Amino acid sequence: xxxxxxxxxxxxxxxxxxxxxxxxxxxxxxxxxxxxxxxxxxxxxxxxxxxxxxxxxxxxxxxxxxxxxxxxxxxxxxxxxxxxxxxxxxxxxxxxxxxxxxxxxxxxxxxxxxxxxxxxxxxxxxxxxxxxxxxxxxxxxxxxxxxxxxxxxxxxxxxxxxxxxxxxxxxxxxxxxxxxxxxxxxxxxxxxxxxxxxxxxxxxxxxxxxxxxxxxxxxxxxxxxxxxxxxxxxxxxxxxxxxxxxxxxxxxxxxxxxxxxxxxxxxxxxxxxxxxxxxxxxxxxxxxxxxxxxxxxxxxxxxxxxxxxxxxxxxxxxxxxxxxx
Amino acid sequence: xxxxxxxxxxxxxxxxxxxxxxxxxxxxxxxxxxxxxxxxxxxxxxxxxxxxxxxxxxxxxxxxxxxxxxxxxxxxxxxxxxxxxxxxxxxxxxxxxxxxxxxxxxxxxxxxxxxxxxxxxxxxxxxxxxxxxxxxxxxxxxxxxxxxxxxxxxxxxxxxxxxxxxxxxxxxxxxxxxxxxxxxxxxxxxxxxxxx
Numbered sequence: 298x299x300x301x302x303x304x305x306x307x308x309x310x311x312x313x314x315x316x317x318x319x320x321x322x323x324x325x326x327x328x329x330x331x332x333x334x335x336x337x338x339x340x341x342x343x344x345x346x347x348x349x350x351x352x353x354x355x356x357x358x359x360x361x362x363x364x365x366x367x368x369x370x371x372x373x374x375x376x377x378x379x380x381x382x383x384x385x386x387x388x389x390x391x392x393x394x395x396x397x398x399x400x401x402x403x404x405x406x407x408x409x410x411x412x413x414x415x416x417x418x419x420x421x422x423x424x425x426x427x428x429x430x431x432x433x434x435x436x437x438x439x440x441x442x443x444x445x446x447x448x449x450x451x452x453x454x455x456x457x458x459x460x461x462x463x464x465x466x467x468x469x470x471x472x473x474x475x476x477x478x479x480x481x482x483x484x485x486x487x488x489x490x491x492x493x494x495x496x497x498x499x500x501x502x503x504x505x506x507x508x509x510x511x512x513x514x515x516x517x518x519x520x521x522x523x524x525x526x527x528x529x530x531x532x533x534x535x536x537x538x539x540x541x542x543x544x545x546x547x548x549x550x551x552x553x554x555x556x557x558x559x560x561x562x563x564x565x566x567x568x569x570x571x572x573x574x575x576x577x578x579x580x581x582x583x584x585x586x587x588x589x590x591x592x593x594x595x596x597x598x599x600x601x602x603x604x605x606x607x608x609x610x611x612x613x614x615x616x617x618x619x620x621x622x
Numbered sequence: 623x624x625x626x627x628x629x630x631x632x633x634x635x636x637x638x639x640x641x642x643x644x645x646x647x648x649x650x651x652x653x654x655x656x657x658x659x660x661x662x663x664x665x666x667x668x669x670x671x672x673x674x675x676x677x678x679x680x681x682x683x684x685x686x687x688x689x690x691x692x693x694x695x696x697x698x699x700x701x702x703x704x705x706x707x708x709x710x711x712x713x714x715x716x717x718x719x720x721x722x723x724x725x726x727x728x729x730x731x732x733x734x735x736x737x738x739x740x741x742x743x744x745x746x747x748x749x750x751x752x753x754x755x756x757x758x759x760x761x762x763x764x765x766x767x768x769x770x771x772x773x774x775x776x777x778x779x780x781x782x783x784x785x786x787x788x789x790x791x792x793x794x795x796x797x798x799x800x801x802x803x804x805x806x807x808x809x810x811x812x813x814x815x816x817x818x
Contacts, residue, residue: 467633541671543636543664550660 299551318435325515327367327502328431330438338435342367344505345381345426349462349577350479353393357400357425358483363505363578364427365408369490370441370503370581373433378405380415383424397425408487439493441502442518444584448499450516450523450609451594453489453602454481454580456509456571457536463546464539474535481533481604482578488600489581496593497586504579508552510572510619512582513609514559517618524620525572525609532571540570548575556619563622572621580604584611623650627665628657628685635661636668639690643672648693657685665690706775707744711812712736714752719818729755732818733767742776743816745808747800749781756780757793768796779804 298306310321318338319330328342344364348356361378368375380401384394394417405412405427461478464470470478486503493501504512509530513523539545552573562569580602585593590607597605612620625642627635639654646652656662662678669676669690678688718725719732736742748756756778758765772778778797785791785799809815 463633467637469633541667543666543668543671544633545660545664545667547632547658547660550663554659 299548299555301555318438319440326441327370328373330371330433330435332435336434338433338438340368340371340373340431340433341429343381343426343428345383345424346577348423348425349458349482350465350475352479353396354400354403355479355483357397357402358404359400359479359578360397360425361401361404361427362483362485364429365404365410366486366503366505366578366581368429368431369408369486370439370501371431371433372437372439372490372494372501373431375405375408375410375429375431375487377413377430378410379413379428380417381424381426381428382415382417383420383422384417385421385423386419387421389423401425401427404483404485408485437494439498439501439583441500441512441516442520443500444516444518444521444523444611445499445586446521446611446613447587448584448611449587449590449607450513450611451583451585451590451597451605452504452509452531452580452608453486453583453597453605454484454504454576455531455533455604456504456574456576456579457533457540458482458577458579459508459546459549459575460536460540460544460571461533462577464536464544467544469539469544470535477533477535484578484601486581489583489597489602489605492593492596492600492602493581493583495596496589498583498589498593499586500584502582504576504582506548506575506577508549508573508575509579509582509608510556510560511552514556514618516582516584517614519618520614522612522615522618522620523609524612524622527566527569527572527621529606530571530608531604531606532568536571536574537568540568540574545570546575549573551575559618561617561620563620566621569621624653624655626655627661628655630656630661632660632664636664639665639668643674643690643692646692650692652690652692654688654690655681655685656688662686662688706741708741709813710743711808711815712743712746713809713815713817714746714748714755715750715817717751717754729818730764730767733764733771737767737770737774742771742774744812745777745779746771746797747779747781747805747808748784748797749805750784751788753780753784753788753790753794756796757785757788757790758795760795765795772796777808779808781805 316332319326331339675691719728779800782799
């Protein structure tokens with residue numbers, strides 16, 4: 298759903314409990330956190346997506362990586378996962394479902410979690426994702442809007458997944474580019490999350506459907522201005538060609554429309570639309586002190602997060618939440 | 623060509639636009655109807671990226687009509703080049719319009735009136751008894767009119783068989799002798815044929 302519509306729909310929902318550390322009213326956090334005791338809190342999240350690649354096993358991996366990401370964005374560890382499947386049995390053989398679930402399982406296992414069950418319904422359009430439970434120390438939760446002025450933002454995956462998955466749907470992406478895209482989509486944010494805990498990081502979120510701009514806007518919490526260096530944002534070159542051809546998902550335009558008021562664009566950028574591109578299984582966006590940033594970046598790259606880049610700086614709020622320069 | 627992409631999700635409007643443009647000949651116009659901002663932006667992006675000229679307008683029922691001109695040649699210039707003529711053929715089968723003396727006057731009056739029009743038909747074909755017009759006396763009213771039409775670069779063809787039949791081949795004073803193939807070709811390639 299478009300960001301504006303969603304906040305309107307859930308705005309009236311309230312839930313209160315002494316043990317609830319992060320619930321629905323706490324801005325737009327990635328996952329809920331419920332305190333069990335002083336050492337342990339339960340992190341819960343759910344996410345599912347329609348197919349973004351043709352290979353069912355890879356689709357299962359992407360959907361799982363996408364669902365698990367919210368747990369990693371909170372700085373938590375994955376414990377258990379439940380499969381959530383909407384299966385289009387009219388158009389697909391049962392073997393397809395088996396492959397999707399195998400793909401999902403592979404990613405849950407990779408991060409040390411276990412799949413403990415699930416639920417399947419018949420749907421006209423395929424959906425798959427996970428309901429994930431994880432644990433975190435209640436004092437070591439990474440929220441998304443607790444920035445500090447002077448921090449820089451590091452993004453761990455390249456932008457362009459919305460455009461590329463749309464190009465895949467259009468059957469226009471060549472095999473090499475499909476594999477490259479799938480590699481990025483299936484990459485877990487676990488390593489980035491683990492490295493994050495070694496450094497002075499003040500806030501973290503993951504970049505998904507609302508795009509880099511939308512998730513950065515949530516980080517700003519309307520209390521900070523985040524100044525992006527557009528040229529520093531890693532954009533997959535394969536995606537640029539398709540964006541020029543108009544292979545851009547509707548979600549990307551929705552994001553731009555919703556965020557336009559909150560963004561000050563210092564000069565025109567030809568590929569500006571990527572600032573809003575709706576991502577699937579995007580990277581982590583983390584605010585780190587300037588002092589720690591160079592070493593943090595080095596460590597991320599050592600851990601295989603090769604696209605990691607410093608993309609923005611946190612400033613005092615100056616009227617607009619986001620600046621693109 | 624018109625395509626309706628209302629209700630279609632990205633990237634379908636772009637794909638349909640792409641496919642339609644591929645089959646359309648150069649210098650044709652494609653109209654794409656969409657009903658979302660995303661589809662509009664994408665189709666316009668696609669057209670611009672292909673180097674095509676594109677414009678959009680909101681239709682009466684609130685959908686968006688995108689007009690794309692295929693081909694790098696400016697469509698307006700092309701139209702101006704041809705603007706001297708209507709791509710139409712005037713096909714005459716008789717030396718009269720209707721019967722008798724009145725018919726003879728009418729055909730002269732009709733051809734004369736053509737000269738008043740801003741655009742002349744590209745071709746006039748004379749068959750059967752109409753060849754008596756293109757072979758008329760030098761000083762007759764009809765010949766003067768036909769000469770004037772010829773001066774305006776209108777192609778004038780008289781049927782060779784018909785000229786032979788009426789034994790007037792040596793009296794042809796305007797235009798050229800046409801054959802059946804050329805006649806049929808001209809008729810089929812024109813955007814309309816007017817027969818009297």
